[in-house]
Amino acid sequence: MNENEFAELAAGAALGALSPDDQQRYHAALAANPEWQKIADADAAVAALLAEGVAPVAPPADLRASLLARIATTPQNGEVFVEAADAAGSAREADSEEGDDQASTAASHRPALGGETGAEAPARRLRVLFALAACLALLVGVGVGTVALNDYLNRPASVVALQEIQSADDAQQASVELADGGTATAHWSASVGEAVLVADGIASLPDDQDYELWFVRGDQPISAGVFEAQDGEATALLSGEMHEGDVIAVTIEQAGGSPDGSPTTDPVIAIPTA
Known part of the structure; x- marks a missing residue:
């Protein structure tokens, strides 16, 4: 089995639509x-988002009473009760009792469409109705579900990396307090190979300045990209390779970062990872 074939099975598994054989293969x-x-995991997350996108709908107030009334008139031995809906047919039954007996006998032996017996046909109709109801429920929720799916697929790279790190078995993190009372937390994972800085309560900078990230390796600072803070929050993915024991630091530089690749100010954030 190749990866594309597995992806098809994974989509079916997320929707609970695999046969027993396909479930074993999966x-x-x-x-x-x-x-x-x-x-x-990605398919399961998308399926969950689609399910969450369907708003709950209150059932009609008379639903319970109607259902109980229907149950009271429905045979419980597996037979199917069909009400006559044709007035002309009722008149014909009154005109000829013998014809009615013959029609009943013929109906009891006549195969349903597709060669099904009378007992099989209602079951198939019920399965078709159930499938149509499921499709209708999906169509009702597709508007909200599409928005949720679009938001999921268009997550920033820093958010995607943060989720991957937090799901990893070797995920690590370290936090420090900011001068203004906020916090900054570094998240990293050797298996994922990424590091992300999450800051809460960090000051926004003027348009001519940016925060610049650094891996400080011994005495050598290595630029890891720039980021901006919005409404006191920031989630920034560090570019480059993190080494064990690096200090993750942040300085305030001119827009676009330090022109010579070295910090020009003292760090406003410094998080040891060892």
Whole structure:
């Protein structure tokens, strides 16, 4: 099985639509290729977002009474009760009792469409109605679901990396307090190979300045990109490779970052990772 075939099975698994055989193939492929777990996780997340996008709808007030009344008139032995809906048909039944007996006998032996027996046909109709109801529910929620899916697929790279780090078995983090009372937390994972800085309560800068990230390795600062704060918050993905024991630092530089690749101000954030 290749990755594309597994992706199709993963989509079906997320929707609970796999047959028993496909379910076995899906789990066997996942056991043999644990790196495909991220595909399954992504499909499960999308399915959950679509489900959350459907707003709850209150049932009609008379639904319970109608349902109980229907149950009271429905045979409980598996037979199907069909009410006559044609007035002309009722008149014909009154005109000829013998014709009615013959019609009843013929109906009891006549196969349904597709060769089904009378007992099978209602079951198939019920399955079709159930499928149509499921499609209708999906269409009702597709507007909100599409918005949620679009938001999920267009997440910033820093948010995606943060979620991957936090899901990793070797995820680590360290926090410091900011001078203005906020906090800054560094998140990193060796297996993911990424580091993300999350700041809460950090001051916004004028248009001619940016915050610049640094990996400080011994005495050597290595630029890791610039970021901006909005409404006192920031989530920034550090570019470059983090080494064990690096200090994650932030300085205030001119817009676009330090022109010579070295900090020009003292760090406003410094988070040791060792």
